[in-house]
Amino acid sequence: xxxxxxxxxxxxxxxxxxxxxxxxxxxxxxxxxxxxxxxxxxxxxxxxxxxxxxxxxxxxxxxxxxxxxxxxxxxxxxxxxxxxxxxxxxxxxxxxxxxxxxxxxxxxxxxxxxxxxxxxxxxxxxxxxxxxxxxxxxxxxxxxxxxxxxxxxxxxxxxxxxxxxxxxxxxxxxxxxxxxxxxxxxxxxxxxxxxxxxxxxxxxxxxxxxxxxxxxxxxxxxxxxxxxxxxxxxxxxxxxxxxxxxxxxxxxxxxxxxxxxxxxxxxxxxxxxxxxxxxxxxxxxxxxxxxxxxxxxxxxxxxxxxxxxxxxxxxxxxxxxxxxxxxxxxxxxxxxxxxxxxxxxxxxxxxxxxxxxxxxxxxxxxxxxxxx
Amino acid sequence: xxxxxxxxxxxxxxxxxxxxxxxxxxxxxxxxxxxxxxxxxxxxxxxxxxxxxxxxxxxxxxxxxxxxxxxxxxxxxxxxxxxxxxxxxxxxxxxxxxxxxxxxxxxxxxxxxxxxxxxxxxxxxxxxxxxxxxxxxxxxxxxxxxxxxxxxxxxxxxxxxxxxxxxxxxxxxxxxxxxxxxxxxxxxxxxxxxxxxxxxxxxxxxxxxxxxxxxxxxxxxxxxxxxxxxxxxxxxxxxxxxxxxxxxxxxxxxxxxxxxxxxxxxxxxxxxxxxxxxxxxxxxxxxxxxxxxxxxxxxxxxxxxxxxxxxxxxxxxxxxxxxxxxxxxxxxxxxxxxxxxxxxxxxxxxxxxxxxxxxxxxxxxxxxxxxx
Numbered sequence: 172x173x174x175x176x177x178x179x180x181x182x183x184x185x186x187x188x189x190x191x192x193x194x195x196x197x198x199x200x201x202x203x204x205x206x207x208x209x210x211x212x213x214x215x216x217x218x219x220x221x222x223x224x225x226x227x228x229x230x231x232x233x234x235x236x237x238x239x240x241x242x243x244x245x246x247x248x249x250x251x252x253x254x255x256x257x258x259x260x261x262x263x264x265x266x267x268x269x270x271x272x273x274x275x276x277x278x279x280x281x282x283x284x285x286x287x288x289x290x291x292x293x294x295x296x297x298x299x300x301x302x303x304x305x306x307x308x309x310x311x312x313x314x315x316x317x318x319x320x321x322x323x324x325x326x327x328x329x330x331x332x333x334x335x336x337x338x339x340x341x342x343x344x345x346x347x348x349x350x351x352x353x354x355x356x357x358x359x360x361x362x363x364x365x366x367x368x369x370x371x372x373x374x375x376x377x378x379x380x381x382x383x384x385x386x387x388x389x390x391x392x393x394x395x396x397x398x399x400x401x402x403x404x405x406x407x408x409x410x411x412x413x414x415x416x417x418x419x420x421x422x423x424x425x426x427x428x429x430x431x432x433x434x435x436x437x438x439x440x441x442x443x444x445x446x447x448x449x450x451x452x453x454x455x456x457x458x459x460x461x462x463x464x465x466x467x468x469x470x471x472x473x474x475x476x477x478x479x480x481x482x483x484x485x486x487x488x489x490x491x492x493x494x495x496x497x498x499x500x501x502x503x504x505x506x507x508x509x510x511x512x513x514x515x516x517x518x519x520x521x522x523x524x525x526x527x528x529x530x531x532x533x534x535x536x537x538x539x540x541x542x543x
Numbered sequence: 544x545x546x547x548x549x550x551x552x553x554x555x556x557x558x559x560x561x562x563x564x565x566x567x568x569x570x571x572x573x574x575x576x577x578x579x580x581x582x583x584x585x586x587x588x589x590x591x592x593x594x595x596x597x598x599x600x601x602x603x604x605x606x607x608x609x610x611x612x613x614x615x616x617x618x619x620x621x622x623x624x625x626x627x628x629x630x631x632x633x634x635x636x637x638x639x640x641x642x643x644x645x646x647x648x649x650x651x652x653x654x655x656x657x658x659x660x661x662x663x664x665x666x667x668x669x670x671x672x673x674x675x676x677x678x679x680x681x682x683x684x685x686x687x688x689x690x691x692x693x694x695x696x697x698x699x700x701x702x703x704x705x706x707x708x709x710x711x712x713x714x715x716x717x718x719x720x721x722x723x724x725x726x727x728x729x730x731x732x733x734x735x736x737x738x739x740x741x742x743x744x745x746x747x748x749x750x751x752x753x754x755x756x757x758x759x760x761x762x763x764x765x766x767x768x769x770x771x772x773x774x775x776x777x778x779x780x781x782x783x784x785x786x787x788x789x790x791x792x793x794x795x796x797x798x799x800x801x802x803x804x805x806x807x808x809x810x811x812x813x814x815x816x817x818x819x820x821x822x823x824x825x826x827x828x829x830x831x832x833x834x835x836x837x838x839x840x841x842x843x844x845x846x847x848x849x850x851x852x853x854x855x856x857x858x859x860x861x862x863x864x865x866x867x868x869x870x871x872x873x874x875x876x877x878x879x880x881x882x883x884x885x886x887x888x889x890x891x892x893x894x895x896x897x898x899x900x901x902x903x904x905x906x907x908x909x910x911x912x913x914x915x
Contacts, residue, residue, distance in 0.1 A: 479842025
């Protein structure tokens, strides 16, 4: 039964041996106790069933696992709490590890020890799981060497830990749907999200203008200023766009050909209103939990296209072979200070308060990154 | 003012001289009265302002126009009343001739006379305007020779008159959005529309299965039978699809990759429910006048794409250079009886009763085709 569960985990993760670190460690340990090279025990955030993350997760110690000849054992340094991590624990994410499981999907760590056949890593190297893989919320992760990507140790750990899920999504969405040139424009809602902030900065680097829509809220003027510092050309609150001709607001910016939606409902309609003839809106989130509504004439006469983006699917495509080059590019930008976004490092001992912040229990908070 | 209006007409129609036949004939005639070769006077359906077609249209005689050396004067045989013709008269169509104008957009005629430089046409040839062009609801149309396409005289006139707007739309939608192979499947709502009937038959010719959604109404069993005779694999009324797993209804048909929507509202959602992962829905009409609503997860996790199709836009694209080959292919199918759809020929003298039928005043009626 334990073996069966393990096999299922491996298949779903698309990674072979990270799953060994997930669960059930006890069972594996009993059959592999004769092996010489073993990881240290791992302190992990485990959930035994799907449900509200604050009630189903617990921090517990998992026993050592075998380090096989091609394995690298990594001491985790940091891992973020992303909305998709929360959805996986809730059981509402379409692809998720079977329970019991360790939370988390991306992060950064330092090489602790390796199997005999590992040549390209040394203890002390910084690595990230690439592609990302379930089970990063724990102190030690063992996985095959080809699942780890060595990165520059000069990278701030909070960026190293978060470079894949949000920044890579922004990069792919900016490049994969339309061939934009310098001088073109994009429009997005949810512009204060991390993907939103990355889109602004990556667009700016390419000379692409950005039109940004944010919620009406206290402090929206400060938020506008922050986004403008990132390079946003225009920032509008939703209520500012309650007019027929939103395009009249664009003084020197061309009508955008590409739009991004992570909200749904009316803010999605606002993105559509800005798009030019033949434009495309890419949906990558639905924060309002409301659907997207679009008129027939938008399709026929305005020739709009509606698409979707999901990094986890992209990661399983042929294109993902270039993923590590893209990660290195993004990490380089982060080191140069050209790609920044607000995060808060939380000690692992405070995991549950960080989780509460990530769950929105304390209002709007920066991205929570666990520091092990 | 008259000249300006004429120039505008020419630009909008994308055809140079059909506009001369439209309006204002009187003004043109006064400046061209010295010319030798003239068309006969033309009896035309004219509207002087936009509005309800039954009240703004009138049948009137337009004076002769000059036949220049590259012109062909055609005596019209038949022309349909399409929904887009009605929308143009109502003034709600995004591209429409400025008023006053002659109604109609496609049709078939017989060559009556030609200018001296015309070599490839002879009196008696059957021709259609290709690409279609405004002003076909009249007895004589003069246009440059390159605007006419000679067709096989063995074609039933009602098919010759209607081969472009609906059948060509069906053909392009079936071929331009996805590379379907024999054994694949499509799904559509509004399956009783002419485009819908054409899609079924064109799909069947390619070995592609079709899943068809129709309104609940009296006589739906007979309609199912008719569509099945055309080659429909499955025909469902909307109420039959009020269940969670519609795909469970597909016994031997694969999940469709491509869907077509000409209704909007719930019937559009039904098309989306049938589509497989990564599928595309093409919207080409909105008979319910309701928008399309789609969930965020359909875009992200199901990777659906929503697109639109508009023949008039396609006609102005590079691809339209092949348009006449496609028309010949479709006319061939019509002559062989492989492409059929219900039409009713109405004498021109009964234009306004045919218009009433086209406006839906007498319930569901076959496509009205005016016979001159």
